[in-house]
Amino acid sequence: MAEITTNFDSYERRMWAGRAAAYTRSAASLCGAVRDQVLDLAEVAGGKRMLDVGTGPGTLAAAAAALGAVVTAVDAEPSMAEATRLAVPGADVRVAMLPDLPFPAGSFDAVTANFVLNHVGDPAAAARELARVTAAGGRVAVSVWPQPPPPLQALWGEVVADSGIPLPEAPRVEADRDFPRTPEGLAALLRAAGLEAVRVETVSWTHRVDPEAWWSGPANGLGAMGTRMLDLPPGSVALIRAAFDRGIAPHLDGDGRVGLPTSAVLACGRPAAG
Ligand SMILES: C[S@@+](CC[C@H](N)C(=O)[O-])C[C@H]1O[C@@H](n2cnc3c(N)ncnc32)[C@H](O)[C@@H]1O
Incomplete structure (x- = not known):
């Protein structure tokens, strides 16, 4: 696999290591909420060569395979690649890390990266590679x-603020490599990567999730919250959990699920004609 060149990428490799099951239980349904919109933007269809980068447990890869696409999927985390191999038996699944993909130029008709550019240390280089x-x-x-x-x-x-437990700053992409996490910022990143006809849309919805599943992500070390909780003594984690219960209480529905508004920025583009 490619050499890790930024501190943020090192942090990401540690954060995801062995956590495919934890992700599948906690955040996979959230990320999967825009599955069909991203596949549509990539114009995934039967017979097309599709590459899903940062595939996780293969949510997009499985849906693309169901559409009849010829699916290749990669993830930097071996436990994710293994989960996708099981979920999408016909796919070519590999461990590979942006910004270096083990494929010749122009290998795919549709390339997707669902909530992945926010997990790389060099987003511009990653977008160029896509x-x-x-x-x-x-x-x-x-x-x-x-x-x-x-x-x-x-x-x-x-x-965190309500719990009163001081947590270290969340790890961030180095400022000179980062991009604005806005529709304009994402569009500019894709254009700078050489893509044309760039289109951006913001999708908003209410995410409904079992509170235990939602808590289980950070409780198992996932995300900026999870990595910062890993070294806390149990008493501090219990105080954060109590604050979590207070925080979600106004947002519980009749089925006991948390429902809170969220949104995502989606974008697509095509390679400039050579
Ligand atoms: C938020 S998850 C999204 C997973 C999947 N795309 C989905 O929609 O459920 C981010 C995924 O990107 C992977 N990832 C993070 N950095 C990566 C990199 N530099 N190259 C490839 N995959 C990466 C992680 O291992 C993780 O599986």
Whole structure:
């Protein structure tokens, strides 16, 4: 696999290591909520060569296979690649890490990266690599979470503040490599990667999730919240959990699920004609 060149990528490799099951239980349904929109933006269809980058447990890869696409999927985390191999038996699944994909230029008609550019240390290089492996006339489609965070994601900051437990700063992409997590920022990133006809849309919805499943992500070390909780003594984790319970209480529905608004920024583009 490619060499890790940024501190943020090192952090990401540690954060995801062995956590495919934890992700599948907690955040996979959230990320999967825009599955069909991202596949549409990439124009995935039967017979097309599709590459899903940062595939996780293979949510998009499985849906593309069901459409009849010829699916290749990669993830930097071996436990994710293994989960996708099981979920999408006909797919070519590999462990590979942006910004270096093990494919010749122009190998795919549709390339997707669903909530992945927000997990790489060099987003511009990653976007260039997505464009490189896309064939002329093909499509790249990506998604990221916006900043400032929507209510669902903002809840964690409110929980920490309410708990009174001081947590270290969340790890961030180095400032000179980062991009604005806005529709304009994502569009500019794709254009700078050499993509044309760039289109961006913001998708908003209410995410409904079992509170135990939602808590289980950070409780098992996932995300900026989870990595910062890993070294806390049990008493501090219990105080954060109590603040979590207070925070979600106003948002519980009749079925006992948390329902909070969220949104994602989606974008697509096609390689410039050569
Ligand atoms: C938020 S998850 C999204 C997973 C999947 N796309 C989905 O929609 O459920 C981010 C995924 O990107 C992977 N990832 C993070 N950095 C990566 C990189 N540099 N190259 C490839 N995959 C990466 C992680 O291992 C994880 O599986």
